[in-house]
Amino acid sequence: xxxxxxxxxVVARLTKWIKREAQHxxxxxxxxxxxxxxxxxIKLWGWQTERRFVVIREVVRxxxxxxxxxxxxxxxxVFRIFVTxxxxxxxxxxxxxxxxxxxxxxxxxxxxxxxxxGFCLKQFFATEAAFRAILLLFNLLVEFQRAADxxxxxxxxxxxxxxxxxxxxxxxxxxxxxxxxxxSWGGLKARDSLLDSILRxxxxxxxxxxxxxxx
Numbered sequence: 001x002x003x004x005x006x007x008x009x010v011v012a013r014l015t016k017w018i019k020r021e022a023q024h025x026x027x028x029x030x031x032x033x034x035x036x037x038x039x040x041x042i043k044l045w046g047w048q049t050e051r052r053f054v055v056i057r058e059v060v061r062x063x064x065x066x067x068x069x070x071x072x073x074x075x076x077x078v079f080r081i082f083v084t085x086x087x088x089x090x091x092x093x094x095x096x097x098x099x100x101x102x103x104x105x106x107x108x109x110x111x112x113x114x115x116x117x118g119f120c121l122k123q124f125f126a127t128e129a130a131f132r133a134i135l136l137l138f139n140l141l142v143e144f145q146r147a148a149d150x151x152x153x154x155x156x157x158x159x160x161x162x163x164x165x166x167x168x169x170x171x172x173x174x175x176x177x178x179x180x181x182x183x184s185w186g187g188l189k190a191r192d193s194l195l196d197s198i199l200r201x202x203x204x205x206x207x208x209x210x211x212x213x214x215x
Contacts, residue, residue, distance in 0.1 A: 006112035009097045012053060012081040015043060019071055022055050022079055034059045034077065054090040056080040110138060112211075147201035148194045160171040163194070 012018055025038040036057045041048035058078050059077045060070075070078050084093055110116035116134045121127045141156050154162070167182035180188060 007085050007095055009082050009084045011087060011097075012083045014069055014081065015044075017042070018053070018081060021053065022081055023071055023074055025055055028057060031091055034061065037094070040091055052084050052085070054084060054093045056082075056090070056094050083192045106138075107153050109157075110134060113160075114138060144198075146199050149197040151196075 021042050028036040028038045030036045038057065040053050040055070040183045041050045042053065056079065057116050060076055060078060082093055082097060083169055086093055114134050114137060116131060119130055121130060138156065141159055145154065145159070166185035169180045171180050172180050
């Protein structure tokens with residue numbers, strides 16, 4: 001990324017050297033009663049230059065789960081550390097990362113819900129085609145949620161179990177074949193609003209694809 005002059009913010013691996021430097025930070029700037037920010041620069045072994053590390057320190061509070069990691073030498077706090085080429089203030093580095101860090105959850109969904117890391121075909125392009133097909137499926141599931149007007153985002157596995165998959169038994173009522181749907185699925189009445197939203201959905205298109213208005 002540096003060779004291509006691309007700015008980056010990366011979560012630092014908490015090696016013993018990084019932990020030691022974080023413990024030695026003395027200048028902290030309070031953002032509020034719970035969060036403080038600091039930074040340091042260090043040239044790690046194997047690096048050709050030193051780099052900037054931004055440290056977010058959070059007070060450990062009862063009844064509130066903290067995202068950061070504990071350092072034994074600094075009780076009462078948890079820490080998050082980022083290495084970056086950006087020159088923004090530490091709190092802006094943190095906010096910028098948080099705004100885009102949700103992509104890690106999407107990557108986890110691709111891996112665990114759709115099996116994006118569970119295959120390797122003999123030919124490279126066949127593997128790439130399979131991977132792109134999984135990405136297409138993910139995008140279709142996202143668009144399905146938008147079309148169905150679901151109240152909140154749901155992971156692919158949740159969509160499959162709560163919306164799409166329904167246990168059923170083929171039976172008879174008199175001389176007619178009847179499909180008995182599982183009550184836990186909610187029945188058709190529970191799906192009426194979902195089906196209505198899909199039927200009303202208008203497929204969005206890029207303005208570039210809109211036909212020219214005849215004049």
